[in-house]
Amino acid sequence: MKRRDFIHLTGLGLGAMMSPGLLAMGQPTTAEQLLVPGMAPADKKILADIALNTARSNGASYTDVRIGRYLQQFLFTREKNVQSINNSESFGIGIRVIANGTWGFSATSDVTPDGIKACAETAVAIAKANSRLQTEPVELAPEKGHGEVSWKTPITKNAFEIPIKDKIDLLLKVNDSAMVNGAAFVTSNLFMVNEQKYFASTDGSYIDQDIHRIWPTFTVTAVDKTEGTFRTRQALSAPMGMGFEYLDGLASEKISSPAGLIAYRNSYDMVEDAIAAAKQTQEKLSAKSVTPGKYDLVLDPDHLGLTIHESVGHPLELDRVLGYEANYAGTSFATLDKWKSGNFQYGSDLVNIIADKTQPYSLGAVGYDDEGVKSKDWNLIKDGVLTNYQSIRDQAKIIDEKESHGCCYADSWSSVQFQRMPNVSLQPGKEKLSSHEMIKGVEKGIYISGRGSYSIDQQRYNFQFGGQLFYEIKNGEIAGMLEDVAYQSNTQEFWNSCVQICDKDDYKLFGTFFDGKGQPSQVSAVSHGSSTTRFNGVNVINTGRKI
C-alpha cells in the first residue's frame, strides 16, 4: 500500500470500511516488547557524536542526528469482536547535513558505529551531489546549543503499561453500551503512540525526549432497513498528548453544552459518549432535513477545531506560502504581501489566534522540535490582523524573524524533517459567556458539534464543512435535530463574521492524529483549542439527494 493511500484511508474517517492492520508503521512486535527500555541517553550520545564527527570530517558545515524509537499500539474492535491488536516498533537513525550550502539526508536502521558512519557519509555525498542544482544556499536562523537536556510528556498513566485486556474490555464495553442503546453496528479503536527521540546537532544540543499521544474513538451506526437509510455518529473525543489518564472520565472535566451534549475537556468518558451516540444516531434517522439559506452558526470546539486547522493552520504554513507544496497540497491565499501590509483583516477584531508547541495535553507539545529549537508560542492573528506564519530555521529570514518558530517535524527517523503545523488555537473571549447564554442570543441559527465532512481549495479560500450533530436554533432556543447540513464560506469572509466567543471555561482542545503533507507524504498530530464561537449569516446547503 502506498503511503498516500494510507493517508487517504485515515482521512475518510475510521468507519466500517477501514481495514485494520494497515496503519502500523514499524515492525510488528509484542506488547511486552514495547515496555522494554530503549537505549540509554549516554549510549545515544556516543553514537550521535560518531555521526556528527563523520559528517564534519566529510565536509558538512552543519549536521543534526535523530536516533528514534517509535512505538505504536493500535486496537480495533467491532461489536463483540476484537478485529486486531497491532503492536509495532521502529528504531533507527536519520542524519541531516548541510554541505556546499545544500541539504542532504540519509537514514538507516543499522544503528552501529559502522552503520552510522556509512549513513553520515551518504548524507554528505547526497548534499554535495544536490548542490549542483542549488541556486539559494541554505541559511539557518541561529539556535544556541542547549547542552544535554530532556523533556517528557507529563503523563500520569503510561498507556503502554495498561494491560491489553483492560483496553479491550473497555472497547468491548463501549460497543456493548452502544448496541444496548439501539446501535446496529459499532466499531471502536484505540491508538497509542510513544516517540522516544534523541536529537543532537553541531550547535551543541543533545536532547532526549519521550512523547506520548493517545486517541480513543468509535463510530456508531443506526440503520432503518424499511426506509433503506443509515446514519453514523463518531466519538466526541479528541486525540491528546496524554497517557491513559485521558480515559478516566473525570466529572470535573465535563462541560455542559447545548442540546444536552457533553463536551470532554482533558478527561474522556468513552462509555457515556457511546451511549449518547447510539441514541443520537437513532434520532438522526428521522431528523428534519435542513432548509438551505443563511444561518448564524454556533460552533462547538469539537467542530471548530477542524475549521481552524483547515482555514488558518494550513494557509499560514510558510512552505505553502512560498510554493514548495504547489504540486500537492497547494499554495496559500495568505501571501507575503498581505502579511507585509500589516493590515490584512483575516477576521473580526475578536479573532486572536495563537500558534504554540507548549500547551499542556496538546498533541503539538514538545520541549524542542526536530531541529533542536526550544518550543514557544506566538501570535498568528492579533485582533483580526494577520501577524505571522509558521516557520523553521531555514525559513526564518524570509519573514524577518531572528529565530525559528520551532515547527520542524519528521514522522519517523527515516523521514526527513520539514515544516509542520504547530497547535493553532482561537483564544477565548474575555467576557464571561457560556454556550447556553450564546444560544439565547441567536434568532435563526444552527448549533454544530463534532467533525464531519471537510473540503477546502488549494489556496484555502473556499471551504465546506459538515459535522456530527446539528441542532436548529429558533428564537434563542434549541428547536430539534437537523440533518443534511453543510456550510460553505470563504476563509476571510467567515472569520470576519465571527461575532462572539465563549469564555475560557468553555475552552477545550480538538485534535487531528494523522494530518498528511509532503511528497512522499508524512503524518503529524496537532491540536486546536477554542471555545464555542458564533459566526453570523453563513451559507448553509442541504446535502440530501435521491439516487
Place this chain on the structure above:
Amino acid sequence: MAILTQEEAKQIIDKVLSFAKADETSVSISGGKTGNIRYARNTVNTSGESNEIMLSVTSVYGKKSGSTSINELDDESLRKAVERSEEIARLAPENPEYMPMLGPQNYPSTNTFAESTHSIDPEFRAKAAADSIVPSSEKNLTAAGYLEDYSGFSAMGNSKGLFGYNKRSSVDFSITVRSADGTGSGYAIRDYNDVSLLNTREVTRIAMQKAEASVNAQAIEPGKYTVILEPTAAGDLIGLMRRSMDARSADEGRSFLSQRGGGTRLGENLFDERVNIYSDPNHPEIPASPWNNEGLPQEKVQWVENGVVKNMFYTRYWAEKQGVPMVGFPSGIIIEGGDQSLSDMIKSTERGVLVTRFWYIRAVDPQTLLYTGLTRDGTFYIENGQLKFPVKNFRFNESPIIMLNNIEALGKPERVNGSMIPPMKIRDFTFTSLSDAV
C-alpha cells in the same frame, strides 16, 4: 537490493515454513527499489532512493493469529521471526472471522514488470526533472513536480502448499505549472508500469499550456452545467465509487447499494445503459497483480453491465457466511467508452465547462455517495464547440451515481491511477459555489 528470483524466494519461504510449529503458517517476502525526485520553484528540493526487503511471517493457532516482519534473511533471523510470530499468535484474542489459509492456487501470469523502470537511476530522475523545469522556466513559468518509481517483487507461500511470485514496477509522475504572477495554473499526471511510455517534457507541456491558458480566469455563476471531465477528473470521482462497492456494507444496510426494505441493489439498473465497468488482470494497459486482496487468483469481473450492477466485492469470510462465491476487490477498473477524443467532445458542446481535475474530494453522504470537492488547475468555459475563456474554480456537490445517469457522451479511455477511464460529457453537474483559488 537485487530482486529475488522465484526460486530464491521459494527457497527462503520453504526454509521459514520448516521452522514453523503453529497450526498454520504463511510467509511473504517483498523487496525492491523505490526512488523519487521532488521539485518546486523550478528547483529540485529532495531526491532519494531506497532499497528494502521485508519478510513477514503469520502464525495461526486455531483462530488466533500473529504476525511479525524482519529485513534480515539469515537463518538465525528467520528462526527468531517464526518464534516471535508464534509468540504473538499465542497471546492474540480469537478472531471469530478468521478463515483457514488457502491451499495451492493457479495464478495467472500478468505483465506487471518492466526492465526499463527497474533501471531508473538518479541521473534518469534528474533528467526527468530537468525536462520539466527547463521548458517551464524558459517561458517564465514555475514548475513543481514529483516523480516516484518502484520496481520489485513479492512472493508468498504457506504451510498448505500455496505459492505465488510476481514482479512489479511502477512510475508515477505529476506536474503543476504556475504562471509567474500566480494567476494561472495547469496540471497533468501519468502513471505506468513501463517508464519508457513516460515523457516528462511532453506531460509538462500539457501543464504549461493549461497554466498559460488559465491566466485571468473569469467568474461565472455556479449552478448546473454540462461538464466535460478529462479522464483524471472523471477517475477522481469514479475511483471512490469503486471503493464503496463492498458487499458486506450493502448486506448490512449501510451502503448506497443497500435496498429499501432489506437486501441489496445487485441486479438493479442503477446507471445509464451505456455504463459498462469491469476489471481484468490481463488488460494490456493496466496489468494487475496475479492475486487479489484475499490471495485468490485475480479474474476478469464485470461490475456494471449496460447500467446494471452485476457484482460487489467480498471478503472470504463474508462470501462464505452469505453462501456466495468470493469476488475480490479489483486492483484497477476499466470503464468502456467510445472513440471520441476530448476535442471531439468539446466540438459537440454548445455550452459547458471543461474540468482538468478535482481536488480535496470528501464524502458528504455515504447514503447517496454524495461528494464535495473543487475543480483545480485548468477549468474552461465552452461555447459553440470552442474553449472560450478560463473560469474561476467551482466547488461541486455531486454523486458519481447521479453523474453516471446523466451521460451525454463517453470518449476514449486512458490510463488514470491504474484504471482505464474515458473522458465524460455529463449534463446537470452541480456546482454550488465559486472559489478564488488558482
